[in-house]
Amino acid sequence: MTYRFHHIHLLCTNLENTIDFFTQAFGAELVARKQFGQANGASLSLNGTTINLRVAAEDETVNADAPLPIYGYHHMCVEVDNLDAAYRELRDKKIECSVPPRNTPDNLRVAFFKGPDDIVIEVLQQL
Template identity: 45%
Template sequence: MYRYHHLHLICSDLERMERFFVEVLGARLVERRKFGTADGAVLDLHGTQINLRTLRTDEMVTGDGSQKHYGYDHLGLEVEDVESAYRALQGEGYQFITPPTDTGTSKMAFFRGPDHIVIELLQKKV
């Protein structure tokens, strides 16, 4: 059986990404640690483990993540009220790719976080 364990992101600015998850999305810092030669952090986003790290000494970046590519596409986060989350994040200066949209069964919106990571906000309809 396979179960979700964590999301692992490579960051250009570890402190900025950590602040984003903690201060904006409400994650909790579990620990700062090394991932091989890379500085990193482990966060708990309301029961979801998020690992962050910088580049290792033998790694290099290809592209800036602003274009579509194979692999990671987006992180989906459930919220109680998409409209209020949208306004709060816009107030913090985050740019939305898709404004709050009614899909029939839910409301969703997509925005870009640090390093161009795409995050979906999803509000289930009751």
């Protein structure tokens, strides 16, 4: 049996802001606006990976006060060919960097950024 990720699904406070963030920061494409149950949402494509977004449904209470890290979700990662160029581009777009570019012992160059609703996004380059 072969397993692979089909999509990432994020809950967000502001759907339009989150769509704008992923389309403008990373070049994701808005594929469709949709309903997930009773909640408004959207599907984006980032070079073939689906990112589903939705706001809380009327009958849901979302606890956003949990400090990071939390069990189950820590961060998502996008890969680029040139981390330093991506770092400059994202900073020019006023996206907050929480960990500036650095090399890791396992031959990677990484940086971490803050997305909407404090989503942690790693940007990675294989060296």
